[in-house]
Amino acid sequence: MSDAGRETALAAGPERPVRVRGWPWLSHVLPGAPQLLAGRWGSGGAALLVWLGLLWVALRDVSAFGSALGGPADARLAVLIVVVSLTVAWTWSWRDVRRGVGPGQPGTSQWDSMARSFARNRTAVAALMVVFGMYLLALVAPLVSPFDPTAQGDLVNERLLAPSGLHLLGTDQYARDVFSRLLYGARVSMTIGLVAVGIAVTLGTVLGAIAGYLGGWVDSVIMRFVDTLIAFPRLVLLITIVAVFEPGVLLITVVLGLTLWPRTARIVRGEVLSLREREFIQAARALGYSKWRIIFRHLIPNALGPVIVAATLGIGDTIVLEAGLSFLGIGVQPPMPSWGTMVDDGRLHLLNAWWLSTFAGFAIVLTVLSFNLVGDGLRDALDPRTRP
């Protein structure tokens, strides 16, 4: 597109005026800084934070960073993540500056207007950055954590130490570093949350759409099953299943996913019921498309909005539930660190080592709070009534 063309396109857009300010070359040293100066604090701040944070991780101890390449698989993955993220942040900022800092041509699709609306919600964007930051931190945990999360220290002298410069958040009853365990616990908790919700969303969307579109006995059978599963308090169903099988990460993840899908199915079915009467579905039917094509290509993409909101909120719920199961001793099994297990460890030492439970709990609250804020932001962004 020529420069003149871009000018008119931008002038036509309803967004804020373009201001190319500051020093574009800044993107070579501090990616994100020009965007930040131009007022795009969301993407600019994220790029700058990733850049500075990961650069610190890499340069803090260069020799350790280098030797991690020859280390175990997760350390090599962490190095890879760091390098890739740094490259992506740098390239994005540089290309963005070359295009001219400022909003690009505003899109008109449903997703574009939703993204714009979401970007205006500062709390939600900040929460989204926290979520990404947590996942990034969890992925690079081997490079950041100062100690081995499962190695026991000196049980005589290093047991239940209060937070200090060496052990940022203290040590636990086996003299393990709480901060390192929190970092590795984030991996377990956040992975379980993501995978379980992924299972639930896939199953729930497909079954809900099938029930809603086909109707009849298929609908009755699926929805009766959904009603039954929803009647169970989720925790009680989980307890029952875990009690008769052997607890473990895989079982917990699958079962968490299998107990969440009915909620998604209900949402999708409701959406599909109203969508199937609309003209574009009638048109698709008139064109002779098969019912599977209509379900997967026409109905599901249009019903996804509320599903994404529910999924985001569901990840928070699932993380709390996983922590709860581990807290009761029937979730993630020691010595694998998990936030729930750490709260339970602290329960037994609550009065002489308050830092065990407290910090693990804070980690849960921060994560779940961020997911809830992002979910709320997405819901507001999807709701045309709240769009200005």
Added chain:
Amino acid sequence: MTKYLVRRLAGAVPLVLGIATVVFFVVTLAPGDPASLVLNPGMTPEVADQMRANYGLDQPVHVRYVKWMGAALTGNFGTSHTYRRPVLDVLLTFLPNTLLLSGCALVLAFMFGIFLGTVQAVRQYSLVDRGVSVLTLFFYSMPSFWLGLMLILVFSFFARNVWHWPIWFPASGMTSVDYEFLSTGAKVVDRLKHLVLPTVSLALVMTAGIARYMRGSMLEVIQQDFVRTARAKGLPERTVVFKHALRNALIPVITLLGLYLPVLFSGTVFIEYVFAWPGLGKTLVDAISLRDYPLVMAGSFFFAVMVVMGNLLADVLYAVVDPRIRHE
């Protein structure tokens, strides 16, 4: 109304049957031999087979299924290994404690939730609204078991041993050690004090959710024409808010009762475990570590049926306050 009631009750029956079915299949699909709990290596194969026959384990799945359904619906859940009493007996012993705890929490949560949500809606975008919003979201994201531990730390340990407050709350159980020797008045006070921390930690998380919902519901009602009419008539603001708006805003909140029962019962499991409260939830968790399967099965069946009952109650309440529902 009677017709509506009958229809709802009839709808609940397949749900209870479905729950019993799910519980049955979870047990049946479990790996291992259920009889191995009572068998020991010294038994001859003939005796072991005899034991299996006693439990009906030699019969095909569909026969066992019908038998389990019959037994579950008549309340015969077998015998608990740990208590050596009928399972139903054990559950009924602990049920009142759970109902006391969850009932108190439910009342507290709805009272404060409705109050906070109303205040927020009436003073929309004020400092109070923003402050309460942040606070409710914070509590909404909090695991109740962690909140319980933190309350113990502050109001039980620090308050008593570090800050020497005149009042602190006990951290576990339903009664003190010297309960038997207290006067009647002191007994009541002792029980109430033991109830405070578990109830508060169970209620706070729900309060936050109810307040968030109530705020939205109230905001919708307060914009409607009849509220403006009430104001135009010159009614005092208090009457407008509490008599005209609040009553209508409360209707959708009733559905929350049904929605929050699973949350409430999941919460009691954690809270009873944290505060050593002798209720259904703690019994269930203990039963898992003791591998007392009949108790686990019956306990989860109990909880699920209680949720169905609660939903039924919420539906009926909704029909009572909103006549449009029952004539649909």
